[in-house]
Amino acid sequence: MQTLCKNHFLQQLYRKIDGAVLWSQNERNLDCVITFQTHSILQRFMLRFDGLQLDCNDHLFIYDGAHAVGTYKFDLSCKNTKQTLGAMFTRTNYVTLKYVTDNWGTDTNGFKLVITAVKDPKHPCMEFRCNLREFCIATDLVCDGINHCADGSDESSNNLCQNTETGTILGLEVTWFVVVVISTFLVLLVLIVGVSICVCRRSSWSHRSGNSIGQQNASYSLGQMYGSNGQVVKPTSGSTTTLADGNATTVPSGNWRRPAGPLGFRKPPARDRPYCPAG
Template sequence: MSLDHMQNLCKTNFLQRLYRKIDGAELNSQNERNLNCVITFQTHSILQRFMLRFDMMNLDCNDHLFIYDGAHAVGNHKADLSCRNTKQTVGAIFTRTNFVTLKYVTDGWGTESNGFSMVITAVKDPTHTCKDFTCSSQKFCIATDLVCDGINHCADGSDEAISTKCSHTERTLILGMSMTLFVVLVVSGILVVCACVGGVSVCVCRKQAATPPHHPPPSYNTNLPMQQMQGNGTGAGTTIVSKLSGNWHHPAGQMLGYSAARVRLYCQAK
């Protein structure tokens, strides 16, 4: 089912002169000005014909919508709709052929409330075999694609009734989205989050690898060993301090852990 606006359909190009084959369509018009266009629709099968009905109709008195039962806007029109018509007075319009031609003429004045909303449906009479969907009241056969699409194509609403099929369609909607679209969005979100986490982890690892290791300052053992040797009785006792590695040019003192008496003995020995 296609949704078209008259402003787009009435653009002057070669597509305007082509027959548009449809199963169903919804045409909307809202305050189009200075239009004079002709549009022709055709069914897919010669066994079908068109049913037209309006969900909204509020035409300006100088605007006219002509409906022709055929492939051309010639001869007698089937309907001439204007401000005197409403959707209730018009009801449903059926063609006898598998073509319908619309001629829409508007002037240069109007309001935002002027326009119409028309539903066009290709139907097959109940005398023919139906392999698609059968409407309840008049037993018309319509395409399966038109069932449960939110548009009343049967005129009695049976194609949009709360049935097993339509209920299943509604249950598959999550947050207004189809199940497939919802799953795609969820998976995409998970992949994006994983990519972000992986990128942050790589950056942290590289930063840690680039930072030089921190070595603590060397510690010195203040418990330095000392050896004392007694003299042979002929002289004063001599104290020998074993030589340790380190900088001996620094002043000796209690900062190295020696007492003042030991420092004086060491100096006398020197």
């Protein structure tokens, strides 16, 4: 209650709710007003205390309307208990609470108030209908651990509450387990695709390099060489070369890349250095 009673602009607004639980424990020097409103004009509020123990100088005023003016519907103080009050209903779709406390109290003072927006049985219900009084309440209030129907039917519905219980797999909730499995699968898929791309690129590069080397070797081994007389020279093993007309000639090794001169693959004669007699 002390949080809701802070002095800011939200305090002046009507809070639209399907249901709420208000707690108060030994809150001192309070003087605040809170107004709640239903989402539909066909609804009204049911108020029920799960705990109520007020000091005689503390008062909780309940108004059946949108303002804390006029005659209040209830004035709750130390003389009231939750057993004597039971469930309380408004006639409008508004309820206004005015809580006034003094500067003294104990830890046992306070209350727990359950507020629920209900629709009467005469109206069609598309959500959840209580068993005892057949009130219609919002589906979000079912199986939330709070008795909104006052008869406990919204918390004891076996079919609904069992379906809303979340199971666990390997210590994780089903939703988180599915998220982890999908994330792991996507990471593995990305790794597999990356490795496959790398392997394909390496294979393609090795294939191209092998073909290039093979073509180069073939050009050296199958290339034809021409002699000085225009005849085709076919290289053979060793230093012996066979000409196209069948004549054989001996060429020193290591001269295949040197052009043939007029005398064939022969070492050019060394030049004689001129001799100048000493004068």
